[in-house]
Amino acid sequence: xxxxxxxxxxxxxxxxxxxxxxxxxxxxxxxxxxxxxxxxxxxxxxxxxxxxxxxxxxxxxxxxxxxxxxxxxxxxxxxxxxxxxxxxxxxxxxxxxxxxxxxxxxxxxxxxxxxxxxxxxxxxxxxxxxxxxxxxxxxxxxxxxxxxxxxxxxxxxxxxxxxxx
Amino acid sequence: xxxxxxxxxxxxxxxxxxxxxxxxxxxxxxxxxxxxxxxxxxxxxxxxxxxxxxxxxxxxxxxxxxxxxxxxxxxxxxxxxxxxxxxxxxxxxxxxxxxxxxxxxxxxxxxxxxxxxxxxxxxxxxxxxxxxxxxxxxxxxxxxxxxxxxxxxxxxxxxxxxxxxxxxxxxxxxxxxxxxxxxxxxxxxxxxxxxxxxxxxxxxxxxxxxxxxxxxxxxxxxxxxxxxxxxxxxxxxxxxxxxxxxxxxxxxxxxxxxxxxxxxxxxxxxxxxxxxxxxxxxxxxxxxxxxxxxxxxxxxxxxxxxxxxxxxxxxxxxxxxxxxxxxxxxxxxxxxxxxxxxxxxxxxxxxxxxxxxxxxxxxxxxxxxxxxxxxxxxxxxxxxxxxxxxxxxxxxxxxxxxxxxxxxxxxxxxxxxxx
Numbered sequence: 133x134x135x136x137x138x139x140x141x142x143x144x145x146x147x148x149x150x151x152x153x154x155x156x157x158x159x160x161x162x163x164x165x166x167x168x169x170x171x172x173x174x175x176x177x178x179x180x181x182x183x184x185x186x187x188x189x190x191x192x193x194x195x196x197x198x199x200x201x202x203x204x205x206x207x208x209x210x211x212x213x214x215x216x217x218x219x220x221x222x223x224x225x226x227x228x229x230x231x232x233x234x235x236x237x238x239x240x241x242x243x244x245x246x247x248x249x250x251x252x253x254x255x256x257x258x259x260x261x262x263x264x265x266x267x268x269x270x271x272x273x274x275x276x277x278x279x280x281x282x283x284x285x286x287x288x289x290x291x292x293x294x295x296x297x
Numbered sequence: 298x299x300x301x302x303x304x305x306x307x308x309x310x311x312x313x314x315x316x317x318x319x320x321x322x323x324x325x326x327x328x329x330x331x332x333x334x335x336x337x338x339x340x341x342x343x344x345x346x347x348x349x350x351x352x353x354x355x356x357x358x359x360x361x362x363x364x365x366x367x368x369x370x371x372x373x374x375x376x377x378x379x380x381x382x383x384x385x386x387x388x389x390x391x392x393x394x395x396x397x398x399x400x401x402x403x404x405x406x407x408x409x410x411x412x413x414x415x416x417x418x419x420x421x422x423x424x425x426x427x428x429x430x431x432x433x434x435x436x437x438x439x440x441x442x443x444x445x446x447x448x449x450x451x452x453x454x455x456x457x458x459x460x461x462x463x464x465x466x467x468x469x470x471x472x473x474x475x476x477x478x479x480x481x482x483x484x485x486x487x488x489x490x491x492x493x494x495x496x497x498x499x500x501x502x503x504x505x506x507x508x509x510x511x512x513x514x515x516x517x518x519x520x521x522x523x524x525x526x527x528x529x530x531x532x533x534x535x536x537x538x539x540x541x542x543x544x545x546x547x548x549x550x551x552x553x554x555x556x557x558x559x560x561x562x563x564x565x566x567x568x569x570x571x572x573x574x575x576x577x578x579x580x581x582x583x584x585x586x587x588x589x590x591x592x593x594x595x596x597x598x599x600x601x602x603x604x605x606x607x608x609x610x611x612x613x614x615x616x617x618x619x620x621x622x623x624x625x626x627x628x629x630x631x632x633x634x635x636x637x638x639x640x641x642x643x644x645x646x647x648x649x650x651x652x653x654x655x656x657x658x659x660x661x662x663x664x665x666x667x668x669x670x671x672x673x674x675x676x677x678x679x680x681x682x683x684x685x686x687x688x689x690x691x692x693x694x695x696x697x698x699x700x701x702x703x704x705x706x707x708x709x710x711x712x713x714x715x716x
Contacts, residue, residue, distance in 0.1 A: 145484050145573065149681040153688075154660040158363060158370035160337040172688040192485040195518060196679060197660070198420040199334060200436035220518055221489050222420055226436035276320055276450070286438050287345050290446065 133253055134212055135262070136184040139177070140246040146173060146189055147196035148223070152205040154197075165201050166208025183210040186250055188241050190216065193234075194223025203230050213252060215240050215259065215270075228277045229286040235259070237270035298550040300456045302491040302523055305431040305545055309414045317455040317554075325355065325443050327408055329399050329417030332360035336377045338418060338441035350385050351447035357408050358382055359391035361398045362656045367663035385444075397628025397654045400424040400512065400596035404504075405628055407537030411526040411544045416443055421596050421678065423519065426511035427504060428534065429526030429544060431491075434515060454520045455554040456491040456547075461498035463562030468713035470606070471506040472598055472676065472696035474498065475513045476567040478559065480577030488518035490554060493547065498561045499524055504533045505602045512597045513678055516574040566712055568674070569694035572682045580699065580711045590673040591704035592685070593697055594625025594652070595659040598676035601631050603697040608640040610701040610715045616648030617707025623665040625652045649704070661685050667692075674703045 150173040152165055159165060170177035187206065193216035194202055203226045206214065213233035227234035235252070240259060244250065249262040257272040273281065283289035299307070299314055307314050310321035330338075335358070342348075350356055360378060363371035382390045391402060400421050403409050411429035416422060418440040425432035435449070443449050459478060479486070492514045499507065507524055514522025526544045534542070568583060570576040593599070593607050604626060616622055624644050626632040632654060635641050644651050658665030659677040667673055667686030673693070675685065680692035695703070698712035705715065 147679075147681045149661070149679070149684050153683055154662055157333050157660075157662075158368060158374060160340075160374070172683040192488065192518060195484060196420065196681060198418060198422075198434040198436050200337065200438060203436075218485065218488065220485075221520055222434055222436060225439065229436060229438035229442075274320075286442055287341055290442055291345060 133251060134184065135249065135251050136186050136212060137182060138186050138188045138244050138246065138248045138250050139180060140188045140241065140244055141173065142190060142241055144190035145192045145195055148194060148199050148202045149196055151194065151202040152199065157199060157201060160201065162204045162208035165205040169205040169209040178209055181210045184212045185210060187211055187214045188244055189214065190241050191218045193219050195220035198222045200226045200230070203227050203232050207232055217241060228280050231281045231285040233281070235270050237268055239268050298548050298552060300491070300493060300547045300551040300553070301429060301525055301545045302431055302456055302493065302521065303453060305412055305414060306451065306453055308412070315453045317453050319453045320450060321453060322448050322450050323414055325416055325447055325449060326413040327415040328356045328440065328443050329403060329415065329419060329422055330356060330358040330440065331362055331399050331419060332364065332371070332375045332378050333362045334418035334437045335440065336374045338437040338444065339377060339381045341438060341441040342445060347445045350387070350444045353385055353387045354389065355447070356387050356444060357389040357403055358387055359396045359399055359402055360393060361396060361654070362660070363662050364393050364396060364655050365653065395629050397630070398596045398599060398656055401600055401627035401631065404428065404508065405537070405630055407534070410534055410538060410540055410542035411530060412542050416440070416449060420515045421512050423514045423522045424508050424512040424596060426514065426521050426523035427507040428530050429524060431521055431523065433521045454489055454491045456493050457487055458553045458556045459492060459494045460556065460558045461494060461496040461561055462558065463498060463560040465498055465501055465561055466564060468698060468716055469564050469566055470696040470698060471502055471509040473564060473567045474561060475510045476569050476574065476577045476694060477564055479513065479516055479569070479575045480567070482517055484516060484573050484575045485518040487514065490519050492517065492519045492522045494522065494524050500527065503602060504529050505600045509597055513574065516678060566696060566699050568699060568709060569680060571680050571691045571693065574679060574694055583709050586693070586709040587672065588620060588674050588703055588708060589671040590665065590667065591620065591622040591700050592658060592665055592673055592675040592677065593622070593700050594627065594657065595677040596627065597678040598697050599625055599627030599631070601634050603676065604631070604635050604640050607697045607701040608643045610698055610712060611647040611705065612643045614647060614705045616704055620704055620707040622647070622649035622704040623652060623658065624649045625657055626654055628654050658685050674700050674709055676700045
């Protein structure tokens with residue numbers, strides 16, 4: 133069970149240039165990138181986030197570049213999951229490969245207020261708004277993706293597969 | 298009853314057929330690496346104790362994003378890239394001076410053949426679909442896994458067929474066609490899908506012009522863009538490689554998620570307004586948008602044909618007062634060819650600066666960054682907030698012809714007035 137505060141951006145197509153601008157792509161360390169997470173969308177983002185918090189957004193989150201720096205910046209800033217109506221595919225892949233939660237749920241962005249406290253139950257596929265008790269169901273991850281997340285990312289997963297052989 | 302995409306994926310998963318939704322573990326033919334997303338992948342390889350690639354000859358590396366190195370941090374990244382290239386015995390390395398924007402460089406140097414499966418740690422890897430290859434962008438972790446194992450997992454995508462009919466009017470180019478399609482379907486209009494382009498118009502277009510269309514499939518959220526290879530592709534590829542390949546075609550009864558038809562005959566030049574590539578507006582509806590900068594380059598439109606089109610418009614003219622133009626040939630070979638044809642002289646006489654190949658300002662890296670409030674018309678692929686510089690600068694996307702005509706007048710201009 134994960135608990136955290138919701139940072140709600142009622143916006144579609146939040147792209148990788150907004151999540152981590154290219155002027156910071158000359159660095160690749162999570163803690164450095166984290167200082168600039170979401171900078172061009174919300175200058176105060178990093179200050180607002182506490183460890184374990186969630187981002188709640190609209191459609192096609194993470195569209196644009198293939199930069200995995202977008203996932204690292206959010207992870208480094210303390211975000212533990214992004215809840216979106218939908219995700220761009222490379223961002224989604226990068227999230228899974230890093231063991232970072234990208235949760236697809238259509239309802240949350242319109243029914244949760246900025247700052248509400250949420251609880252995510254991965255096993256049951258339920259997001260609960262702790263401020264008013266409302267629950268939202270999300271599509272559970274396919275087994276393959278869940279195995280990668282559980283292993284802590286794709287490379288750890290591959291390593292365990294090789295060890296099995 | 299399979300699409301070209303399904304046939305290529307089935308072959309690389311050692312299966313007779315695959316269907317959309319199916320998860321496969323596929324063999325990779327070519328891995329594309331550059332200076333931004335590969336260094337983190339290299340760290341991962343070392344961290345996991347991986348000291349060699351599954352096959353170093355299937356990896357092609359060129360520094361392209363921040364080259365020549367723009368600052369100490371980017372120099373450090375490229376240094377890591379070079380060291381790794383040596384340690385992993387990678388022969389297909391294109392050093393600065395012989396380099397190019399990867400998606401222009403790989404086809405030019407003969408690494409892209411029909412029927413192959415190509416991945417790159419760059420979203421515009423979908424470009425190679427113009428050759429009838431399945432190609433898609435991935436992140437650094439995926440590229441590390443591909444380098445180590447030669448395989449990656451994929452979900453077989455559904456395909457959407459885009460039938461482009463009619464005749465391309467004068468002054469209208471493949472860039473206008475893809476901006477028109479993006480405006481119709483939106484930046485998530487093909488999310489997770491394969492965009493298959495077909496029809497009379499595709500046949501009319503040159504191989505280079507086709508690449509502009511498949512290059513921007515990612516701007517609709519697609520996994521890949523693809524076209525059936527034809528005689529033009531065959532000629533282009535055979536001039537550059539002796540490698541054997543297989544040409545796949547979609548079956549007549551292949552299943553598509555959707556079929557979209559477009560008649561291009563009446564299309565006008567299209568300009569995509571800030572801040573999405575899908576904000577296309579026909580040029581006849583655009584009045585008086587002043588520009589500070591015109592940018593011609595990128596993996597989308599920095600090839601020799603693009604430079605020729607621009608030069609034919611710029612020749613004998615002078616840049617508008619208060620406007621600057623930056624021209625970036627996409628590869629060293631393109632630079633040399635442009636020089637040989639006298640295009641570089643035309644550009645300099647016009648008042649443009651000509652840069653060495655680099656992704657440069659397209660992604661707000663260097664060599665033409667915008668200040669607060671500045672406006673740029675650009676032949677590139679994205680106009681997101683802050684894409685080419687300050688978060689309050691603006692980028693309008695257009696064809697090389699529209700970019701050139703706009704540089705002459707200092708405002709967004711219909712290129713047909715200069716043909």
